[in-house]
Amino acid sequence: MASKKSTVKINLPGGILSAGDLRTIVKAAEVVGVKEVQMSVRQQLYINLPHSKISEIVTELDNSGLFYEIDFDEYPNIVSSYVTDEVFNQPDWLTEGVYADVLDSFDYRPQLKINLVDSTQTLVPFFTGNINFISSAVPNYWHLFIRFPKVSVNYQWDGLIYTDDIAKLAKAIESAILANKELFYEKTNANGEFLQALIEREHNFAFRKTEEELEMPEFALPYYEGFNNYGKKIWLGVYRRDELFSIDFLKDICAICLKTKIGRIYTTPWKSIIVKGIEPEDQKYWSYILGKHQINVRHASNELNWQVEDLSAEGLTIKKYLARRFDSIDLKTHGLCFAIKTQPRTGLFGSVVIKKLHNVRKSKTKTSDRFDILYTPNFNANSKNYIVYKSRVLLTDMDEYLAELSRFYYEEKGLNNDFNQHFKIEEVKQEEDDELVEVYQCKECLSVYDVTYGDEIGDVLPGTTFNDLPDSYCCPICDAPKTSFVLTNLNFKL
Numbered sequence: 001m002a003s004k005k006s007t008v009k010i011n012l013p014g015g016i017l018s019a020g021d022l023r024t025i026v027k028a029a030e031v032v033g034v035k036e037v038q039m040s041v042r043q044q045l046y047i048n049l050p051h052s053k054i055s056e057i058v059t060e061l062d063n064s065g066l067f068y069e070i071d072f073d074e075y076p077n078i079v080s081s082y083v084t085d086e087v088f089n090q091p092d093w094l095t096e097g098v099y100a101d102v103l104d105s106f107d108y109r110p111q112l113k114i115n116l117v118d119s120t121q122t123l124v125p126f127f128t129g130n131i132n133f134i135s136s137a138v139p140n141y142w143h144l145f146i147r148f149p150k151v152s153v154n155y156q157w158d159g160l161i162y163t164d165d166i167a168k169l170a171k172a173i174e175s176a177i178l179a180n181k182e183l184f185y186e187k188t189n190a191n192g193e194f195l196q197a198l199i200e201r202e203h204n205f206a207f208r209k210t211e212e213e214l215e216m217p218e219f220a221l222p223y224y225e226g227f228n229n230y231g232k233k234i235w236l237g238v239y240r241r242d243e244l245f246s247i248d249f250l251k252d253i254c255a256i257c258l259k260t261k262i263g264r265i266y267t268t269p270w271k272s273i274i275v276k277g278i279e280p281e282d283q284k285y286w287s288y289i290l291g292k293h294q295i296n297v298r299h300a301s302n303e304l305n306w307q308v309e310d311l312s313a314e315g316l317t318i319k320k321y322l323a324r325r326f327d328s329i330d331l332k333t334h335g336l337c338f339a340i341k342t343q344p345r346t347g348l349f350g351s352v353v354i355k356k357l358h359n360v361r362k363s364k365t366k367t368s369d370r371f372d373i374l375y376t377p378n379f380n381a382n383s384k385n386y387i388v389y390k391s392r393v394l395l396t397d398m399d400e401y402l403a404e405l406s407r408f409y410y411e412e413k414g415l416n417n418d419f420n421q422h423f424k425i426e427e428v429k430q431e432e433d434d435e436l437v438e439v440y441q442c443k444e445c446l447s448v449y450d451v452t453y454g455d456e457i458g459d460v461l462p463g464t465t466f467n468d469l470p471d472s473y474c475c476p477i478c479d480a481p482k483t484s485f486v487l488t489n490l491n492f493k494l
């Protein structure tokens with residue numbers, strides 16, 4: 001009988017891992033015979049091991065000062081864009097010192113997800129936290145967006161937040177939400193204005209008037225792999241196709257960092273690691289260990305732009321399959337990023353979302369999983385609003401539809417219009433007799449009702465319009481009432 005497995009999750013606040021802490025983790029993993037570790041979308045580190053080895057690794061970690069949880073995630077990591085400082089952006093005021101001061105000011109362990117993000121970068125997502133602080137144009141002031149737990153309800157705080165108040169305000173907001181779950185937790189009618197009034201009544205924070213709305217940059221995922229120059233130094237990004245980093249490789253990283261006086265390693269929401277501050281004369285050491293461990297740092301960009309749930313073998317398999325298909329058809333996806341959601345309510349972000357459908361009735365002849373393909377308005381990966389592109393798609397047909405959507409992306413961005421106007425190429429007109437099809441989406445779980453397909457689970461025949469559904473109709477996935485569906489798109493029927 002196979003031994004029971006456990007997972008140790010180690011939080012790395014802000015995605016920062018000191019060389020000393022990495023050495024501690026490596027030692028603890030070696031003691032229990034672990035050969036590899038994984039990173040997470042919230043910049044954490046996972047160690048999978050036999051349950052019988054838990055007491056041994058606990059002994060090693062308890063003396064380290066690192067915060068960890070076993071088979072649990074009560075305290076999600078604080079995500080930050082610290083990793084992007086200097087290498088992916090040059091902010092005016094949000095420097096390494098500001099990040100460090102904010103992270104050091106947290107004197108409690110947050111139970112809600114907190115993001116600290118520079119508004120000028122596009123590597124780290126803006127809105128995947130419950131409490132999202134985003135830098136403003138005013139030095140030392142931040143925009144604040146609340147995404148209420150377990151729902152897609154967002155509220156923009158009225159006023160800018162001072163840097164020194166971030167930790168205290170986050171604690172106050174978390175306390176209010178957890179103490180009033182009947183109002184704010186897993187509630188689609190959560191009221192942000194009421195939450196802010198509650199905070200202002202019980203606490204004395206000085207909010208600065210918002211004079212300029214947040215201007216998010218045009219999303220373009222930077223290439224986060226390989227050796228890259230910045231200033232007079234070099235940074236190295238390491239991505240692993242299987243999301244696994246060997247203990248032997250991490251041991252060598254520790255050795256080089258300690259030898260060359262590099263104090264920190266950074267984790268990214270793309271489950272990769274970045275090392276900054278490499279002196280040109282020390283690059284040879286890093287090149288050596290990459291070769292020693294047969295680590296490729298020349299992956300195609302259309303393989304690097306995927307978000308997959310943590311510890312999801314199914315999601316990783318789907319990613320590998322689609323990445324291979326993209327490569328075989330030589331598909332250009334620059335500017336897009338894809339998220340694969342095999343479970344409901346996972347906090348991934350992406351401009352294109354591949355969402356597995358659950359509770360789909362399977363006939364004797366049709367047993368394959370089905371997926372919805374969604375995309376965000378203007379293909380902004382930081383948006384939490386989704387538009388249905390195709391419904392109930394088989395995985396084997398996925399690459400064809402994603403290729404269509406990629407082409408649509410370049411059209412939506414107006415790149416084809418710029419080209420046509422510049423070179424005076426006539427546009428082919430859409431046939432006027434195309435039939436438009438309405439698509440409705442459940443606000444609770446984002447499942448869709450497409451008149452083309454009907455609802456097999458609810459015994460609704462294909463071709464049945466949404467208006468013809470009875471008032472008693474419920475979402476086949478989450479049982480939400482018919483009134484929870486909204487018209488999201490008009491698709492051309494193929």
